[in-house]
Amino acid sequence: MIHTLSISDLTVSRGERLLFQGLDLRIQAGEAVVLTGANGAGKTSLLRAIAGLLRPDAGEVAFHDGDGNPLDERLARGRETHFLGHQDGLKTSRTARQELGFQCDWLGHVQCGLDDAVEAFGLAPLLDLEVRRLSAGQRRRLAMGRLVGSPRALWLLDEPMAPLDARWRAVFADQMRRHLDADGLILAAVHDPLPLPARTLDLGGLT
Numbered sequence: 637m638i639h640t641l642s643i644s645d646l647t648v649s650r651g652e653r654l655l656f657q658g659l660d661l662r663i664q665a666g667e668a669v670v671l672t673g674a675n676g677a678g679k680t681s682l683l684r685a686i687a688g689l690l691r692p693d694a695g696e697v698a699f700h701d702g703d704g705n706p707l708d709e710r711l712a713r714g715r716e717t718h719f720l721g722h723q724d725g726l727k728t729s730r731t732a733r734q735e736l737g738f739q740c741d742w743l744g745h746v747q748c749g750l751d752d753a754v755e756a757f758g759l760a761p762l763l764d765l766e767v768r769r770l771s772a773g774q775r776r777r778l779a780m781g782r783l784v785g786s787p788r789a790l791w792l793l794d795e796p797m798a799p800l801d802a803r804w805r806a807v808f809a810d811q812m813r814r815h816l817d818a819d820g821l822i823l824a825a826v827h828d829p830l831p832l833p834a835r836t837l838d839l840g841g842l843t
């Protein structure tokens with residue numbers, strides 16, 4: 637299981653633009669880090685680089701277990717990491733039930749986790765609706781169901797709270813606390829503070 641995420645001397649550009657260089661960051665089990673910075677500073681790009689969806693120009697992203705042994709990058713990313721991006725990544729023609737079932741099967745869930753996801757994010761009344769009929773906040777709650785329905789150590793979250801109302805923000809904050817208590821790791825790009833203890837990495841950038 638991922639115990640430590642280490643980013644060393646990371647440099648990322650998009651097109652001609654250098655977003656950041658020489659970036660170092662270490663996150664351990666039970667820790668949350670919030671990623672701040674102006675629009676376009678490179679928060680999403682950093683999350684994508686960690687997830688293996690964007691190739692950095694230089695530097696290293698490494699994963700280690702609790703004994704300090706290096707983990708295979710592909711397995712750490714493919715089996716132990718959740719990436720919740722701006723797009724919820726849901727198929728709109730399926731019902732919420734079908735989509736949650738599909739997503740959690742694909743990600744390797746256990747059945748009780750699926751029930752927990754429904755319970756955690758109040759999904760029961762939505763399960764027979766097509767995803768296309770859900771509001772933005774309801775879709776985000778469905779997408780969040782994956783985090784609980786298919787437990788993985790590292791959560792990479794891109795403005796996770798954005799479409800949620802106050803009630804569901806509080807619920808998600810509680811889920812994040814539980815994840816940290818269970819030795820999970822969280823890196824979340826945010827524009828508003830997260831309601832939990834977290835270190836901050838500011839990518840700065842022009843407004």
Ligand SMILES: Nc1ncnc2c1ncn2[C@@H]1O[C@H](COP(=O)(O)OP(=O)(O)OP(=O)(O)O)[C@@H](O)[C@H]1O
Pocket residue numbers: 650651653655673674675676677678679680681682825
């Ligand atoms: N596919 C792409 N090709 C070229 N440039 C891109 C691409 N995606 C993003 N960029 C550029 O990279 C820069 C960083 O974008 P990124 O989405 O990482 O910023 P961000 O900090 O997450 O911004 P926001 O707060 O607006 O979500 C921006 O200038 C953006 O225009």
